[in-house]
Amino acid sequence: MSVDAAGYWRLASAFLVSRENPNTRAAYARDLRQLAHALGVDDAVGRALPFGVEDDPGARAAAEALASLPLGWWQGWRDGLDGRLASRRRRVAGVRAFCRWWSRLLALANPVEDLRPPAASAERGQERLGRELVALAPPEVRTLLGVAAAPGPLGARDVALIELLYGCGLRAAEAAGLDLSACHLDEPDDPHVWVVGKGGRVRAVAVPRSALDALEAYLRTARPELRSRDRHPRRDQARHRDADAVFLGARGRRLGRAGVWRAVTRAADRAGLRRDGRRVFPHALRHSCGTHLIQAGVDIRYVQAHLGHASPVTTEVYTHVTAAHLREDFDRAHPRARLGF
Numbered sequence: 001m002s003v004d005a006a007g008y009w010r011l012a013s014a015f016l017v018s019r020e021n022p023n024t025r026a027a028y029a030r031d032l033r034q035l036a037h038a039l040g041v042d043d044a045v046g047r048a049l050p051f052g053v054e055d056d057p058g059a060r061a062a063a064e065a066l067a068s069l070p071l072g073w074w075q076g077w078r079d080g081l082d083g084r085l086a087s088r089r090r091r092v093a094g095v096r097a098f099c100r101w102w103s104r105l106l107a108l109a110n111p112v113e114d115l116r117p118p119a120a121s122a123e124r125g126q127e128r129l130g131r132e133l134v135a136l137a138p139p140e141v142r143t144l145l146g147v148a149a150a151p152g153p154l155g156a157r158d159v160a161l162i163e164l165l166y167g168c169g170l171r172a173a174e175a176a177g178l179d180l181s182a183c184h185l186d187e188p189d190d191p192h193v194w195v196v197g198k199g200g201r202v203r204a205v206a207v208p209r210s211a212l213d214a215l216e217a218y219l220r221t222a223r224p225e226l227r228s229r230d231r232h233p234r235r236d237q238a239r240h241r242d243a244d245a246v247f248l249g250a251r252g253r254r255l256g257r258a259g260v261w262r263a264v265t266r267a268a269d270r271a272g273l274r275r276d277g278r279r280v281f282p283h284a285l286r287h288s289c290g291t292h293l294i295q296a297g298v299d300i301r302y303v304q305a306h307l308g309h310a311s312p313v314t315t316e317v318y319t320h321v322t323a324a325h326l327r328e329d330f331d332r333a334h335p336r337a338r339l340g341f
Contacts, residue, residue: 005042007062012036014053015101020200023173023257031094038077054105066099067108074115081118088118135291136284140273141166144280148267153222154250158263160211160218161247161255165264165282167211169289169307170195172260172282178246185216197308205306219246227252290318 012032019025036043053059081088096112103110136144148158164170170178174195182194191207207215227243230252234240245254255263260282268280286307293303304315 003039003041003065004058004062005036007056007058007060008036008039008041008066010053010056011059011062011102012098014059015098018101021198024198027090028094028098031091032098034091035077035095035098038080060106063102063106063108067103067111069111071111071114074112078115078118085118092117136273136280136288138292140271141285141288143271144267144273147270148263153218153225156214156218156222157226157247157255158267160214161260161263162267162285163211163214164193164207165260165285166289167208168193168195168205169286170205171197171286172257174308175247175282176255176257176260179241179244180219180246181244183215183219183246185212195308199310201308201310203305203308205308215246223248226250287318290315294318 012029015032016025016029019028033043078088078092081091083091092115096115099110099112102108145159145162148162149155150158161175164178165172165175174197177196178193184193185191185207191212192204193207194202195205196202223246226248229250230242234242234253237243240254242248242253247255247260249255249259264282264285265274265280268274273280290303290307293306294300300312300315300319303318304312307315309315
């Protein structure tokens, strides 16, 4: 059964409007464009205003067509996805959320209720998982911080930024959105920051000593110098709130998520950590935080709260990565594991 293009995009537009976080909306939009391509739906069809979609016969017809697709079609779509395992799983999760939303809104059957996410192959499961979660070794993190400490206010900013990404396990968007009013650093027993995470969920994150020292040094000297460079404030301050931003760019305005990526990858290049095609990016520091906490014996429930995971199942992936690293160390070191012993 074919899916009406106009009805599909009105349905998709209404779903995207229901998502609060702009980064979440952008990710879902990419997922729905890829699903449209698999369905043969024209992406050039104009999108109408997504209000009252439950009374739109075209949107209902598109939803009914999606609901009539057998589970085998959805499984074939899932198995045909390309990219890394984490990317494919995220796409499936996005489409599942979309179908769950319109099935409840229009009282239709959810065709992907039994669709499982892509799984790693049995013989290479842990190897693939290790590639998906890029975690730096503690000496590599120290090297990264050492080369980030360049002269000038931008160097101080990059050190504080990398310290928070690693020590607090922040996502790039969380670091970019961090406000001065959310920083409670003068509490001697509990310095912390309030972070707005996925889905608008707010959590308090403890700031470790090294990150606290770097952040206070940046706020004391470097940030005022950067802020003074904003000679022509933007009109849309209700959106950017540059004056309350913790991390600023070279022009004195709030550092965006792309700026966070550039700061980390620039330091990784100087540290020589991106040789041989290795990927080092802000989320790698978050993965390193979770992995190192688990390796140090920290309770998984604390790690879940620290990283802002909605489910402990997400946090458990770090236990698998740690187990894979332990097996690699065992294979290298233990005499009984050596070939030819």
